[in-house]
Amino acid sequence: MSKHLLFLFLLLTFQGIAKPQQISETEKLASTAKIWGFLKYYHPQVADGKFDWDNQLLEILPKVKSADSKEALSEIYLNWIAGLGEVPPCKKCDKNSDETYFDKNFDLSWFNNPDTFTSQLSDKLKFIEQNRFQGKQHYVYAPYKQVGNIALKNEPEYKNLDWSNPDMRLLIAFKYWNYVEYFFPYKYQTDQPWDTVLLETIAKLETARSEQDFHDALLQMIVKIDDAHGGFTASQNNYYYPNMKTQFIDEQLVVRGFYNDSLAQQSPIKRGDVILAVDDVTVENMIQNHMDFVWGSNPASKFRNLGYEIIRSTEPSTKKITFQRDGEVMNVDVQNYVVSDILPKQPDKWKVLNGNLGYVDMGKLTHDDVAEMMEELLNTKAIIFDIRNYPKGTLYLIASYLVPEKRDFFKVIQPDLDYPGRFKWREGMQCGNPKNNEYYAGKIILLVNEITQSHAEFTTMALQTSNNVITVGSQTAGADGNVSTLELGGGIKTTISGIGIFYPDSTETQRKGVKVDVEVRPTIQGLRDGRDEVLEKALELAKS
Numbered sequence: 001m002s003k004h005l006l007f008l009f010l011l012l013t014f015q016g017i018a019k020p021q022q023i024s025e026t027e028k029l030a031s032t033a034k035i036w037g038f039l040k041y042y043h044p045q046v047a048d049g050k051f052d053w054d055n056q057l058l059e060i061l062p063k064v065k066s067a068d069s070k071e072a073l074s075e076i077y078l079n080w081i082a083g084l085g086e087v088p089p090c091k092k093c094d095k096n097s098d099e100t101y102f103d104k105n106f107d108l109s110w111f112n113n114p115d116t117f118t119s120q121l122s123d124k125l126k127f128i129e130q131n132r133f134q135g136k137q138h139y140v141y142a143p144y145k146q147v148g149n150i151a152l153k154n155e156p157e158y159k160n161l162d163w164s165n166p167d168m169r170l171l172i173a174f175k176y177w178n179y180v181e182y183f184f185p186y187k188y189q190t191d192q193p194w195d196t197v198l199l200e201t202i203a204k205l206e207t208a209r210s211e212q213d214f215h216d217a218l219l220q221m222i223v224k225i226d227d228a229h230g231g232f233t234a235s236q237n238n239y240y241y242p243n244m245k246t247q248f249i250d251e252q253l254v255v256r257g258f259y260n261d262s263l264a265q266q267s268p269i270k271r272g273d274v275i276l277a278v279d280d281v282t283v284e285n286m287i288q289n290h291m292d293f294v295w296g297s298n299p300a301s302k303f304r305n306l307g308y309e310i311i312r313s314t315e316p317s318t319k320k321i322t323f324q325r326d327g328e329v330m331n332v333d334v335q336n337y338v339v340s341d342i343l344p345k346q347p348d349k350w351k352v353l354n355g356n357l358g359y360v361d362m363g364k365l366t367h368d369d370v371a372e373m374m375e376e377l378l379n380t381k382a383i384i385f386d387i388r389n390y391p392k393g394t395l396y397l398i399a400s401y402l403v404p405e406k407r408d409f410f411k412v413i414q415p416d417l418d419y420p421g422r423f424k425w426r427e428g429m430q431c432g433n434p435k436n437n438e439y440y441a442g443k444i445i446l447l448v449n450e451i452t453q454s455h456a457e458f459t460t461m462a463l464q465t466s467n468n469v470i471t472v473g474s475q476t477a478g479a480d481g482n483v484s485t486l487e488l489g490g491g492i493k494t495t496i497s498g499i500g501i502f503y504p505d506s507t508e509t510q511r512k513g514v515k516v517d518v519e520v521r522p523t524i525q526g527l528r529d530g531r532d533e534v535l536e537k538a539l540e541l542a543k544s
Contacts (some may be wrong), residue, residue, distance in 0.1 A: 021070040021071065023070050023073060025065070025206075026199055026203055026206075027115075028067060029064065030199055034110055035125070036057050041178075041420040043081075045087075046133075047133035047139070053139070054155075057171055058168075061167050078124060087131050088131065090131040090134060093131060093132060100425050102413040102422075105186075105422075111129075132420075141153055142415075148426065150417070150484060152486055155175070155487065155488075158489035158490045161489055161490025163211045163490070169205045169217075172218065172488050172489055172490065172492060173205055173218060176221065177221070179486060180496070181194060183420070185497065186497060187225070189226065189510060190224060194224075200220075201218075218492065219232045220293060223294065225496065226296070227297055228295065228296045228297040228454075229483050231494060232492075233492075237314045239313070240312060240315065240337060241312050242311055242335070246275065246308075247307065249523065249524055252524070254527060255272065256271065256527055257271060259342050259343055260342040268330065269323060273323045273324065274524065277320075277321075278311055278319055278322075279320050280320065296477070297511045300449075300513070301453065301477040312336075313336050316335075318334060346364055350369075357380055357381055357382050358376075358382065358383035359384045359386065360384065362456075367393060369394075370397045370398055370401075377440075378401075382442050383440065383442060383443075383444055384447060385398075387446055387456050388534070389456065390455060391455060393455070395458070395463065399433075399466070402467075403465050404436065404439045404467070409431055409503075409504065410429075410501050412427075412499050412502070413425055413426070413502075431465060440466075444466040444468060444470070445470050445471075446463055446472065449476065452513075452514070453476065453479050454480060456476070458480060461514055471518070472537055472538050473534050474519055474520065475512075475513045478509065478512055481497040481501045482498050497510065503515070520533055
């Protein structure tokens, strides 16, 4: 090789090595979100509340946007960290290794991404992790330590949030993303990796042209946690509903009943009618265009929530309902109501059915009713506990009549505030009563469906420890664990499952729902005939 060619080769090679590594705008902002959140909960000076941390983000964002390479960006972050003060050695941090952790959610591997950070910055972040804050966190806390949910504190309200400021939009989104990153027990179960959700959300926020666009971007991010507890609100709306209860059956929205039967007699709509459109917007269109905005842990809970959204309104107006019955399409205008205003007198909380079979509506039974209920049903052949509703905290007392010894029915994971992102196993409580010599000895049958959510699923798990028990119905909502409410600022609120609930054998309930022994789903024809096919199957099993 000639000297000239050798010189040219070496020059090109040197230029290739020395050329600063480019990084996209979205990747720069995503790395900022991660570092900002990490320092918020890990850096001793930041986690102790020494800085206005929201303002720190707003000040660093312009610098980040101006960085033209990985090297320049890492230098900005290193200077930022240097200005936060000393990170003293942490002797207590080594003791965390003695904990039994559930670590499916924990991942700080992004420290070492060579496409985003220099090795110097990666080493600095690792050093902060190894010498992380140990003390009373300034921005999060556990209101009830025996439960374990983590709540926000010391977060600005931003009553007059300027949504048109792109940096403020990012601030709200980063705040939520990092809460999920470090304190959501079911992050590992999401369909889409949480890292890619961040990238998608940043792109949507950058192009938001209205407050609704901003809210839609946040809602779509929240939906991606795949949690039926993951509600979202940006205003204090009251909701109004037609006098009908609906249910999706094979992606058809069907009338399954009414809140008030007297009002129903004045309407041409009947049980089993298939709703085709509401105010001329087809149900098919709603499914196609709105599923990305509907939260839920599984298809059962998503379709349940979509059914609510389709028929409700934010004002007491009328709605045009287009429905089909026996091939005939009809239209009717129906009045909307606040549901609590039209509910009739509550029916029996429990009763004895033909064949000496007990039936209990768990959505109506109160703690004060349990003793009387069990006395009346003690000698029945079977008791059917209907949990297709939201129970009123009666599970432990009922279990004391059904379970002749103390039995485990769940265990739990909760966030470790001394090591954010990691979760500690904790044994759950037991149910049952070994001192009860006259416990119920008949069959126990539990009825569940997609309405069975959260405390209802927890109640089901407890009663499933009974002898001779069978669970009948369909997949439940799959949202178990006490709810945490997050106020992100600007009136934007969301909820999230705060702790992780598992069966004693570590079987997951989140997204999957509770264990169902006999699967039964209602049919459109069954609704038209006025039948409760799930209850019918329970009665059949009780008599067999």
